[in-house]
Amino acid sequence: MKVTVAGVGAMGTRFALKLKQAGNDVTVVDGWDERVAALKQGGLRANLDGEEVAVDVPVYGQKEVPHDLHFDVVLFFTKSMQLEQMVKDMLPVFDDDTLALCLMNGIGHEKTLEKYLPKNRVFLGNTMWTAQMTRPDHVLLEDDGSCELRNVEPGEPQDRRAAELVKTLDEAGLKARLLDDPRYSVFRKGCVNGTLNTLCTLFECNLEEFGKTSRAHEMVVGVVKEFAAVGEKEGIHLDVDEAVKHVEDCYRVIGAHYPSMYQDLVKNKRRTEIDYINGYVARHGKKYGLATPLCDLLTAELHTKEELQNAQ
Numbered sequence: 001m002k003v004t005v006a007g008v009g010a011m012g013t014r015f016a017l018k019l020k021q022a023g024n025d026v027t028v029v030d031g032w033d034e035r036v037a038a039l040k041q042g043g044l045r046a047n048l049d050g051e052e053v054a055v056d057v058p059v060y061g062q063k064e065v066p067h068d069l070h071f072d073v074v075l076f077f078t079k080s081m082q083l084e085q086m087v088k089d090m091l092p093v094f095d096d097d098t099l100a101l102c103l104m105n106g107i108g109h110e111k112t113l114e115k116y117l118p119k120n121r122v123f124l125g126n127t128m129w130t131a132q133m134t135r136p137d138h139v140l141l142e143d144d145g146s147c148e149l150r151n152v153e154p155g156e157p158q159d160r161r162a163a164e165l166v167k168t169l170d171e172a173g174l175k176a177r178l179l180d181d182p183r184y185s186v187f188r189k190g191c192v193n194g195t196l197n198t199l200c201t202l203f204e205c206n207l208e209e210f211g212k213t214s215r216a217h218e219m220v221v222g223v224v225k226e227f228a229a230v231g232e233k234e235g236i237h238l239d240v241d242e243a244v245k246h247v248e249d250c251y252r253v254i255g256a257h258y259p260s261m262y263q264d265l266v267k268n269k270r271r272t273e274i275d276y277i278n279g280y281v282a283r284h285g286k287k288y289g290l291a292t293p294l295c296d297l298l299t300a301e302l303h304t305k306e307e308l309q310n311a312q
């Protein structure tokens with residue numbers, strides 16, 4: 001499959017590397033100049049499950065992508081606040097059958113994609129893999145994970161193409177599965193990020209350390225209930241007990257991981273994706289007349305921490 005990964009930070013690198021190693025034709029695009037320079041010089045460099053690897057792929061800065069390239073799929077892995085600009089910059093390489101796949105954290109990305117692309121070419125889902133930039137030229141890829149996806153609009157040929165995408169990702173060792181409803185999956189993943197990313201960033205701990213604290217369960221249940229209430233208004237019937245279990249399973253499966261939001265703010269002093277996670281629930285709760293006190297407070301706390309850290 002001919003794939004371009006648009007946004008090749010930590011997670012984009014995992015997907016680009018694994019897809020390339022499995023024999024796919026992979027190109028990468030990024031907007032961070034230092035990262036682009038490092039990729040052009042040394043390729044995709046990572047510690048992959050304990051082994052140092054370096055793989056060469058074509059690399060383009062976000063503003064220098066040649067318009068005559070063709071791809072079967074553009075896989076978006078920017079931060080949420082960078083997605084819209086990346087979609088606009090990638091539009092010239094979309095032809096009549098190029099697919100857009102977004103597995104990023106955050107709720108509502110399909111709306112951004114649908115502003116620029118026909119709905120039947122928008123594919124959505126999430127990943128439970130982990131990844132961490134150690135330097136602008138190097139990524140740490142450890143832990144086990146998975147990913148899941150589906151076309152947002154049912155029908156052909158997109159149902160068939162979703163199955164093809166899953167097969168390609170799965171054959172690359174990315175443990176992919178086909179979803180029934182991608183928006184359900186995005187809200188369910190939102191529960192993981194709206195609890196673990198946010199609280200581990202505030203408390204500056206990893207998932208396992210947070211999970212061992214005595215009030216963790218109470219906080220997780222409270223936040224998940226707010227995601228479920230907003231989801232309900234948007235036609236998504238989240239199973240609260242199952243979503244809480246999904247969150248709490250992370251303490252065991254990827255316990256040593258510091259969530260991407262922690263990496264952004266605590267490690268890199270970068271602004272976070274909070275407005276697309278708890279902030280989404282807080283904003284939409286207001287729109288539907290629902291009280292979402294925990295998400296309101298967590299969003300305000302994260303923004304306050306960003307201010308105090310002078311995050312860029």
Ligand SMILES: NC(=O)C1=CN([C@@H]2O[C@H](COP(=O)(O)OP(=O)(O)OC[C@H]3O[C@@H](n4cnc5c(N)ncnc54)[C@H](OP(=O)(O)O)[C@@H]3O)[C@@H](O)[C@H]2O)C=CC1
Binds near residue numbers: 012131260
């Ligand atoms: N990492 C993880 O474990 C997981 C991540 N995800 C999701 O995947 C998506 C991509 O995230 P991820 O791969 O973690 O992103 P990264 O942290 O690797 O960064 C993406 C972009 O942020 C900017 N940036 C990051 N670090 C620095 C730095 N030190 N100095 C300057 N700029 C920096 C760069 O863009 P620019 O310069 O243009 O601002 C870079 O291209 C997100 O939606 C995330 O939530 C999902 C599951 C797990």
Ligand SMILES: CC(C)(CO)C(=O)C(=O)O
Binds near residue numbers: 257258259261
């Ligand atoms: C790996 C996981 C699930 C941890 O919260 C994540 O999505 C992240 O780090 O952003």
